[in-house]
Amino acid sequence: MRVMITIQHPGHVHFFRHAIEELEHRGHEVHVFARESDVAVQLLEAYDIDHEVLAGDSDSLVSLAAVQATYELRLLQRARRLEPDVITAIGGVAAAHVASVVGAKSLVFYDTEHATLVTKLSYPFADTISTPECYRDDIGPKQVTYPGYHELAYLHPERFEPDPAVLEAVGLAPEESFAVVRLSSWTASHDVGHGGFDDPHAVVDRLEAAGLQVLLTAEGEPPAALESYQFTTAPERMHDLLAAADVVLSEGATTAAEAAVLGTPAVYVNPLSLGYTAELDAEYGLLFEYTGEERHVHGLERAVSVLAEPDDTWARRRERLLADRIDVTDLVVQQLETIAQTRTADRPAPAANPDRS
Template identity: 65%
Template sequence: MRVAVTVQHPGHVHFFKHAIDELEARGHEVHVFAREKEMAVRLLELYGIEHEVLAGESHGLASLAAVQATYELRLLRRARELNPDVIAAIGGVAAAHVAPLVGARSVVFYDTEHATIIKNLAYPFAHTVCTPSCYVGDIGPKQVRYPGYHELAYLHPDRFTPDPTVRSDLGLDEGDSFVVTRFNDWGSSHDMGQSGFDDVGEVVDRLSETGAKVFVTAEMELSNDIEGHRLDLSPERMHDLLYYADCYVGEGATTAAECAMLGTPAVYVNSLSLGYVSELADEYGLVYSCNGPDRHRNALSHAVDILEGRGGGADAWRARRDRLLSERVDVTDVIVDQVESAGGGSDSRQKLTA
């Protein structure tokens, strides 16, 4: 069959990369369509995934609407030429809109309950919406729940082996302590009205006082004193770095979940909680989720405890991760199964249980 995959964020590349390989290995024809967003196109190039870029970056919500419209129109034009059986995506606004117009089935994967705009634009038109079993909300008969997390599509141990040379690439010795931070620009549609840390500078200063090297990843410009901490690393090496980090502290939920899959302590700071982050925190103890009015202070307290040896040793965090892996699935298998089921015309909406 012919499958179209749409990519509008770097995380989408990670999510689909192994599924693309498996679908092609099974004889299916896969076409990848991308929009410029942070390092998404760069990652496709680094992984050697053939793709077409249909639209560029957006700058704020006003330009996002124009870029999205351009992306959808160009995807529709290419889909009419290719005649795909299935269009797969994360979020899936463009996929859900285009698929019915070309006689294809859309398979949408999503895990963010508070992304109201995306849900309202995609879910009513999608044929299948696949969510983690911890997703808060009932989408109806088109929903497929599976026992896993997006990040297990690429960080399951069957898919990922960390490369220790990342330390030396950054000038780190084996015994050096380091922490990875992430700060959002809060410009995405699902981030409207939300916030994280009160003072980014205080975060970097306090973490540095523990003696740990602080690496900053951020979507926006930083002040000169913080800019010196910005991480300079090829994007495909990021998960190697997270595996060896002493701690992650940040406003990005995906990175917090990635650390949970790797057994690395994570402190997540956001005014809103998410179903999958809450489960990783409450059920597995792999994330500190700081969401209330004191989130800035609480997050720093957790992070400092971890970096100063009061947050439990590495073996304890890896043991929690091992328990998670024993109870969750390789999500690439879910992607491939759902795409093939949709393309085969069978009912792909059977709910999976943990």
């Protein structure tokens, strides 16, 4: 089959990278197209994934609209030339729109219920929408669900083994206890008007008082007084660091979920609850979600209290999670092949196209 994959966020690279490798190993033709966003293109290059960048980054909702229009137009041009069987993406606004024009099938993966702008633009045009079972919205007959999380497409033990050498790269000794703190930029369309921690300085102070070294990562620029806490490492090493941490505090749901499925206790401080953060909290006790007015205070209290738990607590909880949940890369490959078969079964042999490369 011929499949097009669109990448508009670093997390999309992680989600699809093993599927790309597996699809190519099975003899399928895979074409990856990207939009500049944070370190997405840097990750594509680090993982040696052949790709084409179709549009730049955006720094506001106004500029995002212009960038998205450019991206979709160029993606449409590539799709007309490549004649794909299926176009897939996370969120899938461009993928669903372009597929509907060129007669390809579209497969959209998503797990973020409150991203209503994305879903309104994408879902009506998509052929299949694949969500975790814990996704709270009923999308209708287009929806298929699976027992897993996006993060298990790349952090399942069949796909990832942490490298403890990352500690030396960020200046930590193996015996040092440390916390990773992730601050969000709050500029995404579904983040406007929201916030996480009341004061990042208080977060650092409380963790240091508990005997932890603090490593800070931020979307955009961190607060000036906290610049010395920001660490530098290759973006593809971030998961090694999350796996080694004693606790992770995050305003972003993805980072919190990544830590949780790796067996590192995660504290998620954000007014927006999601199906998967709630399930990782209530069902597995690997993520602790704080969304109320006192989320800053309660989140810090939890972050300190988890340090008193026995070391094997988190490993046992992770083992139970892995027994219940699947390797999501296997699902991605299976769904793409199934959907492409429905497309090719009904498609006549294409005429010769001298412009196709």
